Amino acid sequence: MRKISGLLTILALTLAVAGVANAASTKKLTITRKIQLKSVRGTNPAGKIRTIKVGNETNAKLIPFKAQNHLTSAMNSLLIKQKAGATFKNGTIDTVPYFNSWFITGSRNSIYTYSMVGHNPKSGGTTGLNNRILPLEVILTDANGNPLYDFNPLVATDPEGNDADLLAQSPLYDATTTYPGPPADTGQIIDTAQRVEFRSVRAANWHTVMNPPQATNAYSVKLDPTAWVYLVDSSNNIVGVAIDINVASAIYEELLQVEFSLSGLPNNTIPIIETDFVTAYDPSSGDCCVLGFHTAETGIANPNGILTWTWGTYIPHGEDNGFTNPFGAFGSDIMVLSHELSELFNDPFVNTNVSPWVDGSVSFAQGNLETGDVIEGMSVADVIYSVPLTTAGGPYIYNLQNVATLEWFTRNPFNGGIYSWPNEGSLSHNPHPVGCQDPLQLGVCWSYGEGSGGFFFGPPY
Secondary structure, eight states, X not given: OOOOOTTEEEEEEOOOOOOOOOSSOOOSOOEEEEEEEOOOOOSSOTTOOEEEEOOOTTOGGGHHHHEEEEOOHHHHHHHHHHHTXXXXXXOOSSSSOEEEEEEEETTTTEEXXXXXXXSOTTTOOEEEEOEEEEEEEEEEEOTTSOEEEEEOTTSOXXXXXXXXXXXXXXXXXXOOOEEOOSSOEESOHHHHHHHHHTTTXXXXXXXXXXXXXXXXXXXXXXXXXXXXXXXXXXXXXXXXXXXXXXXXXXHHHHHHHHHHHHHTOOTTOEEEEEXXXXXXXXXXXXXXXXOEEEEEEEXXXXXXXXXXXXXXXXXXXXXXXXXXXXXXXXXXXXXXXXXXXXXXXXXXXXXXXXXEEEOTTSSOEEEEOOTTTTTTTSOHHHHEEEEEEEEXXXXXXXXXXXXXXXXXXXXXXXXXXXXXXXXTTSSOOOOOOTTTTOTTOHHHHTXXXXXXXXXXXXXXX
């Protein structure tokens, strides 16, 4: 196990937070102590508070930050070797439970292999995933160290509760919502999505679920103006804040080292780092904003294994530190984390290549199994799926992101498949014109999985 970095000062402050209500419905997140991280400096001039424009969160330049593979070449080679020829075969590396398989697609009958979280869908049974919600308080200061803003996931900005508790009660954990389909299915949102993806081969009792979040530590960090900027809109009105993504990444890595060292966690635990409102920007280009990402890296508990984790910001429905959500529906409450966890489930090691595709807003092209990226830039009606639940603090409407399914990437079936979930209409499953698979008819063949946002897919490979 790695040693805790000297950059960190541990404050053993026990918080009086209520515990998990029961295994079926988590109401409160149990916090055992608060840990103060040492400040990390950014690259902005000392003492100068900068502003940058709120950009398009689907900006192609930000793509490399949103799904990160930090595995060694040896580990990546081992993963590729494991996937070769595997058909729903459970993996053996020390990490989150996973299985390997493959599909054929395109006019060239190309073979693509993949790994997914869970166990062989043909074998049935339930795989429960251990996880921890790790709340990170971000205090932004002036050049003299005086606090200006305090963004804390454990403070109730939403009237129904604090961000961490609301996340723990969300459809990512709650299994009472029925998604209409067809086929209709009741359960956690990502479990139902996977059951739809493998409905033709899975056993009826096959599930992959998030266990109730474990007791955890809370974290806090102070950042001076070298590490953060104001966000301004097109009229130069200040609408929010963002931190240097390199600073954010360094903080998250230190946080993980401490949490795993203190708690003796195994590699099969999924850490979910949750911030309140703050986003991240790229200081090298000035592009903004990244609201979350998922990562695969060398295991902390066992360096011969893999740790998969995610970060997402939780933007409350109301005002926070005098700011309101500058991204509209994008980013509201669990939208970002539903996006990132869907991608972590479908591509945990960030190493699955697929036939090239263009996103639903026709903003950028990718060739990976990033289920959330496909839809995130489309119209609000295509992107957001709202789920009302009764939380410990009262009624609350959660905003999930619709995501692309495996069928969309495999193009199998080519007509009539379920290409998006839970809103099947985000990516159309209507029949396509005769001759659509002829690469010479690009004007026709590029329309695959079109939605109201003007989605174009192609050409087929």
